[in-house]
Amino acid sequence: MEPWWQQPVSRRQFILRVGWGLVYGSLLSWAMATLRYMFPNVLYEPSAVFKAGLPGEYEVGTVTTKWVREQRTWIIRNSQGIYALWARCTHLGCTPNWFDTERRFKCPCHGSNFNIDGDVIAGPAPKPLFRAAVSLAEDGQLQIDKAQLENRPGKREGGTFFLPYKSA
Amino acid sequence: MNSLKKTKLWKSMFRHDFQDTPRTRLQRVFGNVFLHLHPVKIPVDALKFTYTWGLGGISFVLFFVLIVTGVLLMFYYRPTTGLAFRDMKDLEYAVTLGTFLRNMHRWGAHAMVMTAILHMVRVFLTGAYKPPREFNWVIGVILLTLTFLMSYTGYLLPWDQLALWAVTVGANMAANTPVLGNEGPFSIVTPLNDVKFVMLGGTSVGEAALLRFYVMHCIAIPFIAALFMAVHFWRVRKDVFSRQTGEKVDVWPHLVSRELLATILTLLVLSIWSLAMNAPLEEMANPTVTPNPSKAPWYFVGLQELLVYFDPWIAGVLMPTIIVIGLMAIPYVDVNPKGVGRYAFTERKFAWSIFLFGTALWFALIFIGTYCRGPNWEWYNPGQTWSIRRISKLTLMNIPNFWGLILLGAYFLQGMVISPQWKQRCAVRLGEGPTRLACQGLDFGLGALMGAALMIPLIWTPEFFRTLGQSRNAPLMQSLFALRSHLGAAGELAMVGIVTVTALCFGLGAVGFGRFKDRLWGRLGLVKYAVVIGLLLLMASVPAKILLRLLFGVKYIVSFPTVSFNI
Structure with a gap:
């Protein structure tokens, strides 16, 4: 054959x-x-950019949770400046809560814990929380862009993901 | 009446008379498109309630109830984010019978998941999947999977908090699919073209996702399920019912009357249940705030609990896939011909044990998820009061990759068998005794290696030992840490002792397991053995990893974050 x-x-x-x-x-x-x-070409999803008031309104060392309900973002000011964490758990996408007494973010869905830098301390999440780009708009307000995200140590602490701010 | 029966119209509809004669009894079954899925005669023992428990039939009745109530609910429900939740409220407060129908739909779905699972367990225990019914078992597994998919897609439609977050979690599991999900290991896609995107019609659960799930829930999946059901029932008849003892009796009236009774009782129970208990409806869906804790419906809470211990691509994608394929494989790897048509544990000890262990494991996970998890998905004993403000300081750590890889390798190498041919070849050169000793030595070594690779990194990685020893969530590490600090200089010696004893125990266990493997290999041959031992090791890895997490505070055994590959 x-x-x-x-x-x-x-x-x-x-x-x-x-x-x-x-x-x-x-x-x-x-x-x-x-x-x-089945793959749509146009998405009708909300804008990823929002203005978050003047940087002086944020206190050093605190996690501001007032934007979570509307914009799903925590704004955090430390002694050097300001950064914004996207409030989406890197495990399966629930919104964690900030617990000031333990200085931790804890996720209600599968129990992941993150510290104030966004690093995982416990639970199943595989990656640190993402930071969103922070800049100053022309009117002096903070402008947060959730379309630009970064969570790698070394890269997330600089560039567009950290806004140095000292006065007031 | 009698004159009516003589009309042409009547005769055109009914081909037979209604006298109770043997001939009419047969005609009623094969002259009716719905009843003809039955045989005309069936062995009397197959009718016993305590054989089938009526579970397959009840599942079908529930499916039918779900179609009827579902279609009725569709008259008042609009699948858009602005209207869906309001329509639910309307159904509850403004529509006559709305609450009752919704309750019936929800509770009927819960009941159907339960009866479908129990039906599978029944079919397994009575060996009803054995030749020639192997393929019908496969179709049954497909139907069970479709039942879960129908529940999952229906869960989003009320557009309340429960719905949104359960589906968000499920969709993000899809995003963790290896290669084709944007967050999975070895991903080659972006959030704008991965499997989650096509599932939701967007990047998050919103308008598009609600519409997609609505179409899937109301049309696509029920249609596919109905097709498979037709094949399933038809094959039950073609492959002959699994129990064939006792004299044959007419299906009309003996089986049909029992089916009618089961239908009536099912409807009765479901109606009372729907009158007594309302289906839950939480606040309207809010895509930015998650309820704390956020729990899936009971049949998915086991999966949710599994996701606590394994990375999403394992617990959410790999494990469910392997469970489904593994279930389908059962009739093809079970070579034991005994125990068909009855509950015969003594003839099928191994099969029963493994299957019931797996089922119990699944329900144990459901139990933990339901009763032992509170706010922030932290551990609470059943009955303990929940507190959002409880300070837990949960701490977990990874085993160093070097030891982790050895541990994982030694674990899965437990599945290896030295084939009889090799043993013979060795025996020719070395003699019987030394060969057996060498094989046992190999088993023992592998087991001991596993034990050592587990304990050494836990104790002699200083940071690991100190951190977890002082944590509140790793009881065994706490005891070991306390023991070593308490004993001072002798502590180190005690640790060495503990590691040695663990390694010895694992080694001896592996020798015993080796004997079992040889017997299994002898019965199954290479391919079937590989499938069975693979499934067995994967199944055993679930409680193993759970214990590692709950007792030792271990997060990952190996971790390669750059490619999102963690185990």
């Missing part, structure tokens, strides 16, 4: 194979096109 690619093919067999090839080919391309159809 010859291997299949060396066996002679009659005209009838050839046409039959091409025909079946076309049938399966069109079914497959229809399936692929339908799969693509």
